[in-house]
Amino acid sequence: MSLARLAWRYLWARPLVAVLNLLLLSLGLAAMAFVLLVGEQIEAGVRRDLAGIDLVVGAKGSPMQIMLAGVFHLDVPTGNIPLATLETLRRQPLVARAVPLSLGDSLQGFRIVGTSPEYLDLYRARLARGALWTRPMQAVLGAEAARRTGLAVGSRFAGSHGLGETGEAHAAQGYEVVGVLAESGTVLDRLVLTDLASVWAVHEEHHGAPDHAEAQAAREITLALVSYRSPLAAIGLPRWVNAQPGLQAAAPALETARLLRMVGAGTEVLQGFAAVLLLAAGLSVFVALLHAVRERQGDLAMLRMLGAPPARVAALVGLEALWLVLLASALGLALAHGLAAALGALLAARQSLHLTGLWLSGWELLVPAAALLLALASAAWPVWRAYRLDVTELLQAPQ
């Protein structure tokens, strides 16, 4: 039996107290680690999804809504803009690329996005199976969309009107799956991509087919994703767009910063909660160790009598705190990853942000570090008491 094993035995000599302390400490550490894990994944996801998109142009409305709808496909768009806007944008000398997006339909909650192959280039997406569309009513599925719908190359499906799961089906207009994208961890994973013309075809059929010239003139897209040729574009282009009737520019970098600040407020609440839990855990560990030193004064004094130097007796109390820290860190991290996985599953079911429990962050090292600091702070006085123990008490007659 080593000193560490003895400390372990002492820790579990009062199982209820040990479990309570472990639970408090683990919950505090788990909350702290969860905030780190989720925050980092959201930021990484946002960075991946921005993918060189400098400006999103949509119909007049909230820039945040346009950015959420255009970049992350989380919100409904503000409306449609004329197809001609795309050409106007492409002619701007400071615009390197303008990618059209046409939204409106979905497949079992996964958005059907009419676009051009340039959209895939933005994310450097690769095909896992099949090929890109070459004509209208052909579709390429994102990896998660394919997995969850069970569709494969060669399958056919009809889109539903609207962006939710309960829209009315366009039964007459069927899509054919021609390709499935490799998993990229980006928003593409949960999209169904098709040619712009597919969306027009579906909606012209839905609302009654106008004649060709009228249709051409009336054609719209929902959003345009713009990449700048030069950073200078950030100065003038958004202002120029906003000056055009019916158009609204949204700068994703600014909007996501605003969004993350909003998410940050929630994060701070969780961090505050974690701090309160950790403080409570620290106090609880302090009281438990102090009580343990008092309760085991005889044991500890006996150890001194048996030849243990004061440092060894103090180390025994310190080791008990260390065991607690080790267990709580492992449990806290496991809990945080479990919670992140559960949240990831919940969000995946809603075709929302991509979160995983397998994400590893260097910042997680903060968890055992914080636990260790806490243990040091709460064990310091009990350890000192153990160090300064009066062994001659053993020789006094019982009162």
Add this chain to the structure above:
Amino acid sequence: MTIAWQGLRYRYAQGPEIAFADLRLAPGRGLLLRGASGSGKSTLLALMAGLLAASQGRITMAGTALDALGPRERDRWRGTTLGFMPQRLHLSAALSVRDNLGLPFVGAGLAVDAARIDALLQRLELAALAERRPHQLSLGQAQRVALARALVRRPRLLLADEPSANLDDEATAAVLGLLQSVATEEGATLVLATHDGRVVQALGQELQTLTLPKLAAQARP
């Protein structure tokens, strides 16, 4: 020379200085230390165990001059030389009987000698109780465990403080007999501290007796 002291004095932190009469224990004999409450018996035991340092005088225990040792050396000496059986037995409630016997090794930072523990468990008829916790033992059994713990590192001195406390006559005779016989078998010098007349009656002839007077009579400011 097993146990001897000369001109031994101890000054309390904020109190009087106590002086102890000189002692020289005859070779091969044990020591019976008599003293009522307030006689300085606990202080003398602490000096003998190297827990306190004398303010004056020389004290030699098992051939080692304790007054010449520093605190760390006294700790080490205690671990290797002294077996102690306290009045309150202080068996660890969190540990089994067997693990309680491992404590002297853990305290000294040594590997536990399982064979030695097994042998003592057998000798003191505790083998069947090895996995029990102290609260599952009778007082007599617990005393035997405390005795085994005191002997497990083969000490040269076995110090027992009030071994007959709370025991009836029969149990007192049994524990005294056991202490004597086991100390002899193990080659340890027995030191008994007591104020129990029954112990004095039983062992007064066999052990060298030192009677401590009341502290008030000899204390000086």
